[in-house]
Amino acid sequence: MVVKSLLAKSVAVLVTAVLATVGDAAVSPADVVYAINAGGEAHTDGNGIRYERDPLFGKVGTPSDYGKQLLIGRVPPNDQILYQTERYHHNTFGYDIPIDEDGDYVMVLKFCEVYFNAPNMKVFDVVLNGDHTIVADLDIFDRVGRGVAHDEYISFNVNNGRLYYNEEESDIRGGKIRVEFIKGYRDNPKVNAIYVMKGKLEDITKLPPMPEMEEWKGEESEERPSGGKSRRPSGPKTPDPYAVDDSSIMLPVFIAIGAFLPLLFCLCKL
Numbered sequence: 001m002v003v004k005s006l007l008a009k010s011v012a013v014l015v016t017a018v019l020a021t022v023g024d025a026a027v028s029p030a031d032v033v034y035a036i037n038a039g040g041e042a043h044t045d046g047n048g049i050r051y052e053r054d055p056l057f058g059k060v061g062t063p064s065d066y067g068k069q070l071l072i073g074r075v076p077p078n079d080q081i082l083y084q085t086e087r088y089h090h091n092t093f094g095y096d097i098p099i100d101e102d103g104d105y106v107m108v109l110k111f112c113e114v115y116f117n118a119p120n121m122k123v124f125d126v127v128l129n130g131d132h133t134i135v136a137d138l139d140i141f142d143r144v145g146r147g148v149a150h151d152e153y154i155s156f157n158v159n160n161g162r163l164y165y166n167e168e169e170s171d172i173r174g175g176k177i178r179v180e181f182i183k184g185y186r187d188n189p190k191v192n193a194i195y196v197m198k199g200k201l202e203d204i205t206k207l208p209p210m211p212e213m214e215e216w217k218g219e220e221s222e223e224r225p226s227g228g229k230s231r232r233p234s235g236p237k238t239p240d241p242y243a244v245d246d247s248s249i250m251l252p253v254f255i256a257i258g259a260f261l262p263l264l265f266c267l268c269k270l
Contacts (some may be wrong), residue, residue, distance in 0.1 A: 040085030061089030067114035094180030
């Protein structure tokens with residue numbers, strides 16, 4: 001009886017654990033409705049998501065693999081290619097994403113600053129479906145620095161031919177929504193990769209938290225212009241040893257001489 005009781009309890013614990021795991025499971029790659037590696041070739045990431053070759057090759061903008069010179073922070077080596085290649089354009093550009101079912105969706109926009117070494121050099125907006133500004137004044141370097149992955153997670157809902165984002169809504173035309181990267185006054189808009197999954201934000205596998213900035217940027221953060229936001233803690237400056245007042249060093253010498261002169265005078269009298 002004792003054995004049967006223990007066995008029954010073990011089975012119950014196992015079933016509970018399995019159900020909890022299923023309940024917390026992330027959205028599967030089968031729920032991906034769109035994924036592209038901007039400026040690059042097809043790639044399957046560590047989560048099993050298949051990114052297709054950039055469909056804008058030879059059409060709009062400029063593909064670049066300049067980022068291959070860098071090791072990208074916050075991502076494993078196999079998936080760094082998603083942040084090392086990019087597409088930029090000297091004007092506004094975008095991608096059309098097919099959506100043919102109602103439901104909740106999450107769009108993940110992948111970025112990495114691989115060129116500039118200071119904030120306020122590349123700043124742009126991202127607009128969804130022509131009406132919704134989903135990312136405003138994106139300055140990748142200011143967010144995470146150079147050579148570090150940065151993702152933007154955008155939740156929206158589709159119902160009966162309309163897209164709902166926050167408290168705004170817009171029409172879906174031709175079974176497609178459009179994400180656009182808006183040309184501003186500071187360099188060119190860009191994107192490194194995009195994917196859209198059917199599901200909720202809590203289902204998405206997110207990037208790990210940012211480490212201390214000096215781990216990723218090293219001495220580069222010291223070179224940022226004074227107008228930028230420094231993310232490194234600033235401590236007290238080390239005093240310049242050559243700037244010490246000479247009089248403070250000579251003072252003990254003068255005191256010693258002053259004390260010795262009366263003694264010398266008494267000795268001479270003897």
